[in-house]
Amino acid sequence: MTSFEESALSTSPFQPLCWYRKVDDTFTILDLNHNPAELLDHLIKQHAHIQFTMEVEAQHKLPFLDVSLENSSERIVPTGYRKPIHTDQYIHYLSNHHPQIKQAIVTTLARRAKAICDPAYLLDEIDHPKRTFITLNGYPKQLVNETIATTLQHQNDRLPKPEPTPIRVNIPYQGKISHQISRLLRKTACVDATFYSDKTLKNILRANGRGGSDQTNPNPRGCIYKINCDCGSSYIGETCRPFNIRLKEHKTSVKSALSEHIVNYPNHSIDWKNTEILASNISDWRRRKLWEAINIRRLEPQINRDQGVYLPSAWCVNKDSQTLNISAV
Numbered sequence: 001m002t003s004f005e006e007s008a009l010s011t012s013p014f015q016p017l018c019w020y021r022k023v024d025d026t027f028t029i030l031d032l033n034h035n036p037a038e039l040l041d042h043l044i045k046q047h048a049h050i051q052f053t054m055e056v057e058a059q060h061k062l063p064f065l066d067v068s069l070e071n072s073s074e075r076i077v078p079t080g081y082r083k084p085i086h087t088d089q090y091i092h093y094l095s096n097h098h099p100q101i102k103q104a105i106v107t108t109l110a111r112r113a114k115a116i117c118d119p120a121y122l123l124d125e126i127d128h129p130k131r132t133f134i135t136l137n138g139y140p141k142q143l144v145n146e147t148i149a150t151t152l153q154h155q156n157d158r159l160p161k162p163e164p165t166p167i168r169v170n171i172p173y174q175g176k177i178s179h180q181i182s183r184l185l186r187k188t189a190c191v192d193a194t195f196y197s198d199k200t201l202k203n204i205l206r207a208n209g210r211g212g213s214d215q216t217n218p219n220p221r222g223c224i225y226k227i228n229c230d231c232g233s234s235y236i237g238e239t240c241r242p243f244n245i246r247l248k249e250h251k252t253s254v255k256s257a258l259s260e261h262i263v264n265y266p267n268h269s270i271d272w273k274n275t276e277i278l279a280s281n282i283s284d285w286r287r288r289k290l291w292e293a294i295n296i297r298r299l300e301p302q303i304n305r306d307q308g309v310y311l312p313s314a315w316c317v318n319k320d321s322q323t324l325n326i327s328a329v
């Protein structure tokens with residue numbers, strides 16, 4: 001894009017007074033004697049497949065990215081700008097996220113307002129995030145006011161971040177207990193904990209509104225599966241690929257544990273039609289291997305040749321449990 005710009009501007013009928021670009025948005029100021037439509041026409045002619053559109057100031061204002069620029073008689077005054085379709089929806093205060101994440105959103109908006117807004121309009125600009133968080137997103141008034149005040153006051157005087165510990169773990173956020181685990185890890189083992197949201201509507205629902213459970217997808221990826229023999233024995237495996245492809249390999253392989261079982265017991269028959277998906281959509285291979293090992297210990301399939309990867313004793317699984325709820329890997 002830079003070489004395109006250089007070439008286009010060098011052959012332009014006139015030079016803009018300024019030219020700033022962020023990805024595919026460009027802000028430019030022209031001399032009053034120059035016609036913006038002429039520059040646009042010149043740019044469109046530069047390449048058959050690159051098209052340009054243009055927006056000019058209206059009522060002395062022009063939005064660029066998230067800044068509204070007012071062309072006053074003396075200078076250009078920047079204030080915050082949000083597209084008319086902006087919903088002002090952020091993480092709701094009641095959402096199951098770490099409080100620091102919610103506070104960070106308020107801080108970010110306050111910091112951005114201070115960074116881009118003309119000081120004379122800052123108080124008006126700050127009113128917007130205040131209203132947005134308190135009335136639309138359920139944040140406590142005191143938290144919002146204090147966070148914004150602290151951010152505006154200390155923007156240039158922020159405390160350095162504490163030295164990170166050499167080990168860091170990422171665990172699902174489960175409310176109060178997560179804070180206690182985090183403090184304990186830091187205090188006793190010098191381990192920093194970061195959090196991720198365990199279950200979100202995005203994870204649970206698909207765009208078509210159907211649930212994301214395994215039953216709705218007969219051919220999931222990244223799954224742990226169980227294949228049964230009519231003698232009651234079973235085999236547990238894992239694959240990152242679509243399950244049907246792995247199943248086909250099992251049917252044709254002569255070296256697999258399943259084929260060995262049939263060679264040893266020719267009267268047995270594998271129930272290929274009633275295979276079970278125990279877990280799916282696990283893209284991380286380490287997590288898949290752990291899930292496989294946990295299920296092998298839990299269900300004790302006789303056809304497997306080994307127990308899967310090593311599992312610490314803390315991961316011992318109650319064989320009677322029907323569901324597994326382990327996701328901290």
Ligand SMILES: [Zn+2]
Pocket residue numbers: 229230231232233261265268269
């Ligand atoms: Zn069998």
